[in-house]
Amino acid sequence: MARESEIFTYNGGSVPPGEAQNLRYRVSQTYLGDPIRIPVTIVNGELPGPTLFLSAAAHGDELNGIEVVREVAHEMDHSDLRGTLVCLPVLNVAGFLAQQRYLPIYDRDLNRSFPGDPDSTSAKRMAAEIFDNFIEPADVGLDFHTSTRGRTNMLHVRADMTDDDVSRLANAFGSNIIISSEGPDGSLRHEASEAGVPTVTIEMGEAHRFQRDLIDMALAGVDSVMAEYEMHPTSAVHWPGWRMVVGNGSEKTWLRADVGGLVEMHHERGALVHEGEAVCTITNPFKTDTVTVAAPFTGLLVGVLENPVVYPGNPLCHLVELDDETRRIIESAERTRAGGAGGG
Numbered sequence: 001m002a003r004e005s006e007i008f009t010y011n012g013g014s015v016p017p018g019e020a021q022n023l024r025y026r027v028s029q030t031y032l033g034d035p036i037r038i039p040v041t042i043v044n045g046e047l048p049g050p051t052l053f054l055s056a057a058a059h060g061d062e063l064n065g066i067e068v069v070r071e072v073a074h075e076m077d078h079s080d081l082r083g084t085l086v087c088l089p090v091l092n093v094a095g096f097l098a099q100q101r102y103l104p105i106y107d108r109d110l111n112r113s114f115p116g117d118p119d120s121t122s123a124k125r126m127a128a129e130i131f132d133n134f135i136e137p138a139d140v141g142l143d144f145h146t147s148t149r150g151r152t153n154m155l156h157v158r159a160d161m162t163d164d165d166v167s168r169l170a171n172a173f174g175s176n177i178i179i180s181s182e183g184p185d186g187s188l189r190h191e192a193s194e195a196g197v198p199t200v201t202i203e204m205g206e207a208h209r210f211q212r213d214l215i216d217m218a219l220a221g222v223d224s225v226m227a228e229y230e231m232h233p234t235s236a237v238h239w240p241g242w243r244m245v246v247g248n249g250s251e252k253t254w255l256r257a258d259v260g261g262l263v264e265m266h267h268e269r270g271a272l273v274h275e276g277e278a279v280c281t282i283t284n285p286f287k288t289d290t291v292t293v294a295a296p297f298t299g300l301l302v303g304v305l306e307n308p309v310v311y312p313g314n315p316l317c318h319l320v321e322l323d324d325e326t327r328r329i330i331e332s333a334e335r336t337r338a339g340g341a342g343g344g
Contacts, residue, residue, distance in 0.1 A: 008084050008137070009137075010025070011129075017044050017046050017047075020043045020044070021041070022040070023042075024037035024039055025037055025129070026129075027129040028122060028125060036093055037093065038088065038091060039089055040087065041085075044084045045078065045080075045081030045082050045084060045231075047082045047083075049083025049084070050083045050140060050231065051084040051086060051138040052084070052085055052086070052138060052141065052225070053085075053138040053141040053197075054069045054086070054142050054144070055069070055088040055135075055141065056069045056089050057091055058091045058092055058111040058143065058145070058188060059110070059145065059207075060096040060098065060099065061096075061100055062207050063208065063209060064146050064204050064209075064214055065144025065145060065146070065204070065218070066090060068144055068219055069144065072085065073085065073087035076219075076222075080232060082232075083231045088134060091110060092110045099208065103122070105122045108122070109123070110123055111186070112186035112187060113127040114127045114130075114135075114187065115127065115131040115135075115136075115192075116128025116131050131192075135192050140169050140225075140229065141197055141200075142199070142200060144218065145203050145204070146204055147203065147207065147303055151304065151305055151306055153203045154301075155214050156176070156179060156202075156204075156302055157177070157200050157203075158179045158183065158189070158200065158202075158203060159180060159189070160181065160182045160193060161247065163198065166198040169199075172228035172237060173221040174220065174221050174224040175202070175221065175243075177243075177246060177320065178243065178246065179247060181247060188201075189201045202218060204218055220238055223238070224238035244320075252318070252319065252320040252321065254315045254317070255279060255293055255296075255319060256314060257293070257310040257311070257313065257316055260310060260311045261283050261284050261309075262308055263305055263310055264280060265279070265305060265316075265317075266278055266280055266281070267280075268301070271300070271301045272300055272331065273299065273300075274298045275295055275297050275298045278292050278294055279294065279295050279319075280292075282310065295319060297321050298322060298327060299319045299322055300319070300320050300322055301319060302318045302320050303318035
C-alpha cells in the first residue's frame with residue numbers, strides 16, 4: 001500500500017494531500033505600508049511524489065510564462081497527480097503592475113537577488129520570502145522567461161548540463177535547443193540548483209504579449225517533465241525529433257550592429273542560416289547606405305530583433321552553431337515542408 005502524501009507547509013499556512021489552495025503571499029510593502037502579495041497556487045496530490053515549482057514573471061514584462069503557469073495550475077487535469085505543484089505565475093508583482101522588467105524600487109533585478117537575504121535590500125528581502133517558502137522546499141523547478149523587449153526568442157532551455165540532475169530535467173522538457181551554462185549568480189535557476197533543487201530556465205518569445213504557439217509548446221514541455229518524474233503516470237516523456245546542446249564545443253554569438261539605422265531582418269526566430277548568408281540589412285533613412293550583416297557560421301537563429309531600429313553595438317540576433325547531424329535533420333525537415341507546401 002502506498003504511503004500517504006505529505007502536507008506542504010509555508011510560513012502562515014499548509015496544504016494537505018488531495019487539496020489545492022490559491023493564496024496571495026505577502027513578500028513586501030508599498031511606500032504606504034500596504035502589502036505586496038504574489039499569487040500562489042499549490043496543488044497537493046493524494047499520492048506521494050516530488051514537488052515541482054513553476055515560476056514566471058521574475059521580470060515583470062515577461063508574460064508568456066504567466067499563462068503557462070496559470071494553465072498548469074487551473075486547467076491541467078490533476079486527478080492522478082503524484083506529488084505537489086507549486087505554481088508562482090507572477091514573482092515580480094511590482095514590475096508586473098508597472099509593466100516593466102525590473103522592480104520599480106531602485107530599478108533592481110529580482111532575478112539577480114536570489115536566494116535573498118531578509119536583512120538586505122528590498123529585492124533580496126522579496127527573494128528570500130519566495131525562495132525560503134516555495135523554492136527550497138521543492139525537488140525540481142521550471143522558471144519561465146521571455147526575451148527582453150524589442151527581441152524575441154525561439155523556445156529553448158537554459159541549464160547547467162554538467163550537473164546530472166539538472167541535465168535530466170532539461171532533457172525531460174523536450175526542447176530542440178538546450179544552451180548549457182551555470183547561469184548568473186543571483187538568478188533563480190542558479191541559486192535553486194546550488195541549493196539542491198535542480199532548476200532550468202525556459203526562454204520563449206518576447207515581452208509584453210501572450211504567444212499561443214509558444215505557450216502550447218511550453219505546456220507540452222511541462223507535461224513531459226511531469227511524466228519523467230512520474231507525477232502524471234499516464235503521460236509520456238516528449239522527444240522533440242532532434243536536440244542540440246549548445247555549449248558542448250559548439251559556438252554561439254550575438255551579432256551586433258556596426259552602424260545605426262533601420263533594420264530589415266531576412267529570417268524569423270528559429271530559422272536555419274548558412275555561413276555567408278545575409279541575416280539582415282541596415283539602412284539609413286534615405287536608403288543611400290546599406291550594410292549587410294552575414295552569418296559567420298551555419299547556425300540557428302535562437303533570438304532575433306523585433307524593434308527595427310539600432311545604434312552601433314545593439315544586438316541583432318543570437319546565432320548558435322549546429323553540428324553536421326543536426327543541420328542535416330533540419331535541412332531535411334525544411335525540404336519536406338517545402339515539398340508539402342508545393343504539392344497539389
